[in-house]
Amino acid sequence: MHVVIVGTGPSGLILALLLSRANIRVTLLDGASTLDDRPRAAHYAPSAIRVLRDAGVLDDVRSKGFIPGAMMWRKIDGSPIAGLKDTPESRGEDGLTVLPLNMLGKVLLSHAEREGNISVKWEHKVVDVGQDEGGAWAVVEMRDGSEVRVTGDYLVGCDGANSRVRKALFGDVFEGKTWDAQIVATNVYYPLHDFGFTDINNIIHHEDYYMAAIISKDGMWRVSYGEDPKLSYEEVLANQPAKYERMLPGNPKPGDYKLTNVGPYRIHQRCAESFRVGKITLAADAAHLVNPFGGMGLTGGIVDVGGLAECLIGIEKGVADEDILDKYSEKRMEKWREYINPISSDNFLRVSATDPEDPFTTDEFLKFCREMEEDGTGKMKRDFDASVYDICHDFTQYYRDAPVSKTPATAVMNGTTAVNGVEGHASNGIKV
Numbered sequence: 001m002h003v004v005i006v007g008t009g010p011s012g013l014i015l016a017l018l019l020s021r022a023n024i025r026v027t028l029l030d031g032a033s034t035l036d037d038r039p040r041a042a043h044y045a046p047s048a049i050r051v052l053r054d055a056g057v058l059d060d061v062r063s064k065g066f067i068p069g070a071m072m073w074r075k076i077d078g079s080p081i082a083g084l085k086d087t088p089e090s091r092g093e094d095g096l097t098v099l100p101l102n103m104l105g106k107v108l109l110s111h112a113e114r115e116g117n118i119s120v121k122w123e124h125k126v127v128d129v130g131q132d133e134g135g136a137w138a139v140v141e142m143r144d145g146s147e148v149r150v151t152g153d154y155l156v157g158c159d160g161a162n163s164r165v166r167k168a169l170f171g172d173v174f175e176g177k178t179w180d181a182q183i184v185a186t187n188v189y190y191p192l193h194d195f196g197f198t199d200i201n202n203i204i205h206h207e208d209y210y211m212a213a214i215i216s217k218d219g220m221w222r223v224s225y226g227e228d229p230k231l232s233y234e235e236v237l238a239n240q241p242a243k244y245e246r247m248l249p250g251n252p253k254p255g256d257y258k259l260t261n262v263g264p265y266r267i268h269q270r271c272a273e274s275f276r277v278g279k280i281t282l283a284a285d286a287a288h289l290v291n292p293f294g295g296m297g298l299t300g301g302i303v304d305v306g307g308l309a310e311c312l313i314g315i316e317k318g319v320a321d322e323d324i325l326d327k328y329s330e331k332r333m334e335k336w337r338e339y340i341n342p343i344s345s346d347n348f349l350r351v352s353a354t355d356p357e358d359p360f361t362t363d364e365f366l367k368f369c370r371e372m373e374e375d376g377t378g379k380m381k382r383d384f385d386a387s388v389y390d391i392c393h394d395f396t397q398y399y400r401d402a403p404v405s406k407t408p409a410t411a412v413m414n415g416t417t418a419v420n421g422v423e424g425h426a427s428n429g430i431k432v
């Protein structure tokens with residue numbers, strides 16, 4: 001089998017590694033000349049960690065990144081409301097892991113380049129896709145303006161929020177909504193631990209809500225805050241020092257911190273109308289978008305490609321029919337609708353619309369966190385930790401002669417709420 005993947009972002013690379021390990025040949029096509037190194041995602045939840053392990057990259061990811069400690073919700077004065085008081089040890093082997101996306105991309109690409117089955121083609125901008133009974137192809141615009149066709153048995157669109165593959169299948173239809181908000185993602189060196197902040201912090205405030213999490217071993221923090229959606233990029237930049245001074249503990253002025261990145265994003269909740277049309281499938285941002293609060297974005301995308309790999313490997317081995325790709329579309333869309341979309345929406349509303357003076361009557365999850373802290377039996381926390389796998393779906397159960405029941409390690413283990421409040425998936429500047 002030969003699979004053409006459009007997009008050498010994290011989802012495309014992980015899918016390529018999973019397929020290559022099953023001896024499936026992969027061609028990755030990307031319109032850019034190298035990896036997108038803008039700092040975007042940083043937190044990957046347990047459901048995604050399993051897929052990274054299957055792709056053979058987890059040890060490298062963990063050696064460059066780290067497993068964070070506690071996640072708290074706080075008032076604007078920094079005082080704690082409720083939280084998940086995990087330690088790196090208590091998070092276990094699938095523990096939420098932090099590594100900025102630009103660094104994750106390098107790890108993934110270095111692994112892909114060592115695989116004889118994977119061919120990475122930069123400056124291959126896909127302008128259209130097509131298919132017939134024999135296979136699926138990408139129409140690629142080369143640097144000199146000429147067009148070539150790259151054909152495989154299957155084609156996967158992992159080409160991000162503005163996916164050309166999705167547009168070729170469904171035009172501009174990408175159902176959902178755009179929030180009346182703008183999130184500004186900044187990377188900054190400022191010692192927030194010194195002010196009592198834990199590794200991940202969500203500050204609840206109607207105007208100055210933000211998320212602050214340490215994202216590198218050398219002390220860089222991601223601070224993502226809400227901003228007036230009417231502000232232009234230049235106005236966002238101009239307003240940033242005043243925002244920081246007003247909202248961060250210690251009321252820092254520009255000389256007090258080292259700012260390394262400012263990236264404004266509009267945020268969305270959107271899902272394609274299907275993740276499969278014949279031999280062409282969609283995954284990750286090409287298929288769905290959520291707002292950045294809650295770490296459900298790329299995490300959800302990584303879980304997509306884990307499932308899609310199971311489907312394609314099943315077809316390759318002759319233990320599944322092509323119809324398994326309908327299951328892929330049906331189940332991944334179901335997980336988005338039932339878990340990823342509502343939970344990520346709640347995550348955003350928790351920081352931006354909850355009353356910080358009365359959080360427990362207005363927010364069920366914060367109430368739950370407080371009860372979990374008070375539960376001496378530890379049962380609530382155990383149940384909560386198990387629920388983090390709710391976004392997964394085991395597609396090997398549709399293989400012919402699949403065992404009727406599965407061990408918990410490989411069965412329908414799914415991932416949701418554990419990452420509530422961690423910054424996650426943003427919209428990557430989608431133009432809709």
Ligand SMILES: Cc1cc2nc3c(=O)[nH]c(=O)nc-3n(C[C@H](O)[C@H](O)[C@H](O)COP(=O)(O)OP(=O)(O)OC[C@H]3O[C@@H](n4cnc5c(N)ncnc54)[C@H](O)[C@@H]3O)c2cc1C
Pocket residue numbers: 006007008009010011012029030031032035036039040041042043044101124125126127158159160161162163164185263265283284285286292295296297298299300301422423424425426427428429
């Ligand atoms: C500020 C911010 C913070 C975030 N934090 C988190 C987080 O903590 N956790 C989390 O899980 N998620 C997070 N996300 C979301 C995460 O970054 C995205 O979900 C993820 O990058 C999507 O990966 P992808 O592979 O689907 O697409 P992308 O990363 O967008 O990659 C798409 C690739 O396709 C290529 N491409 C595009 N069009 C074409 C074409 N026509 N032809 C060929 N190639 C093409 C691009 O060059 C690119 O290489 C965050 C996002 C932002 C913006």
